[in-house]
Amino acid sequence: MIRVAMVSYWHVHERDYTREAQQHPDVEIAAVWDEVPERGQAEAARLGVPFYAHLDELLSRPEIDGIIVGTPTTMHRDVMLAAAAARKHIFTEKVLAPTVQECREILAAVQQYGVILTVSLPRLNFWYTQAIQRILERNLLGTLTQARVRLSHNGAIATPENPQGWLPAHFFKRAQTAGGAMIDLGCHPMYLTRLFLGMPESVSASYGYVTGREVEDNAVVTLRYANGALGIVEAGFVNHYSPFTIEVHGTEGSLSYSQIDDRLLVRSSLVEQGKGWLTWLDRPAELPSAFTQWVTHIQQHRTADANIAMALDLTQLMEAANQSAATGTIIHLAAK
Numbered sequence: 447m448i449r450v451a452m453v454s455y456w457h458v459h460e461r462d463y464t465r466e467a468q469q470h471p472d473v474e475i476a477a478v479w480d481e482v483p484e485r486g487q488a489e490a491a492r493l494g495v496p497f498y499a500h501l502d503e504l505l506s507r508p509e510i511d512g513i514i515v516g517t518p519t520t521m522h523r524d525v526m527l528a529a530a531a532a533r534k535h536i537f538t539e540k541v542l543a544p545t546v547q548e549c550r551e552i553l554a555a556v557q558q559y560g561v562i563l564t565v566s567l568p569r570l571n572f573w574y575t576q577a578i579q580r581i582l583e584r585n586l587l588g589t590l591t592q593a594r595v596r597l598s599h600n601g602a603i604a605t606p607e608n609p610q611g612w613l614p615a616h617f618f619k620r621a622q623t624a625g626g627a628m629i630d631l632g633c634h635p636m637y638l639t640r641l642f643l644g645m646p647e648s649v650s651a652s653y654g655y656v657t658g659r660e661v662e663d664n665a666v667v668t669l670r671y672a673n674g675a676l677g678i679v680e681a682g683f684v685n686h687y688s689p690f691t692i693e694v695h696g697t698e699g700s701l702s703y704s705q706i707d708d709r710l711l712v713r714s715s716l717v718e719q720g721k722g723w724l725t726w727l728d729r730p731a732e733l734p735s736a737f738t739q740w741v742t743h744i745q746q747h748r749t750a751d752a753n754i755a756m757a758l759d760l761t762q763l764m765e766a767a768n769q770s771a772a773t774g775t776i777i778h779l780a781a782k
Contacts, residue, residue: 460516588698595635626661632681
């Protein structure tokens with residue numbers, strides 16, 4: 447049995463990870479810590495487990511095998527360095543950290559102490575991502591020229607039930623988040639675009655402030671590639687009915703996925719001479735969730751190399767996007 451501690455309920459997904467931990471037959475929630483004691487005490491009481499007022503005290507407990515991190519994004523580095531030094535495995539909400547330098551410090555500590563780290567990048571595991579990857583591996587679209595991925599919700603929009611929007615107020619505090627819609631929700635379209643096209647040579651971002659918050663609630667990032675391809679990443683907190691969408695275009699064809707009907711459409715000169723749009727029927731089984739993968743990695747004493755590499759690239763892209771939006775300039779990425 448892997449005994450885990452819930453480390454902060456700051457993030458809205460920490461309740462989701464709590465349910466995953468409760469439902470996993472090989473996992474037991476054993477403790478809670480939160481930087482807001484009242485919140486942590488309430489969650490610990492709900493779970494029927496001890497609450498620790500001090501993170502160091504929790505990390506010193508020998509019965510705790512790992513932690514599930516839902517702290518403010520800007521606390522990730524300090525929390526994970528402490529957990530790694532205590533030899534606790536780490537599952538964390540994205541992003542791994544706001545800057546590449548902080549990521550590298552975390553990864554060095556994880557390697558030094560033999561800790562298993564996994565970052566929640568859930569849409570890598572969904573069926574449509576697997577299907578798109580198969581299409582691209584078969585070069586059915588030819589040379590890729592553009593990818594566009596959009597994800598937006600209405601979390602910042604006032605309603606009678608939620609005058610400030612349904613997202614917690616702290617999601618709009620830069621000191622805790624290191625950004626708004628892009629570094630939070632935009633992570634998903636960003637890592638998918640990175641998956642489809644690879645790492646770009648430069649990043650350009652435009653942020654909007656529709657509701658006048660401290661951080662952006664509307665964002666577009668353009669990724670530019672040496673071969674002329676473009677990636678377009680869109681995210682927002684200010685749309686009631688904007689569907690999650692993926693488009694990938696190439697010299698021989700295009701594909702489109704939409705949340706509206708959960709269908710993947712393909713048209714290519716290499717498939718039936720491009721006579722029409724086809725509903726792609728090859729619907730692969732979804733991969734296990736990131737949390738389940740973390741548990742398996744711990745059980746098999748195996749590092750999550752692909753996950754960590756993607757998480758590091760994601761932070762590099764997010765850091766560049768924030769720099770671009772702040773300076774109004776194109777940010778060129780250094781070659782690895």
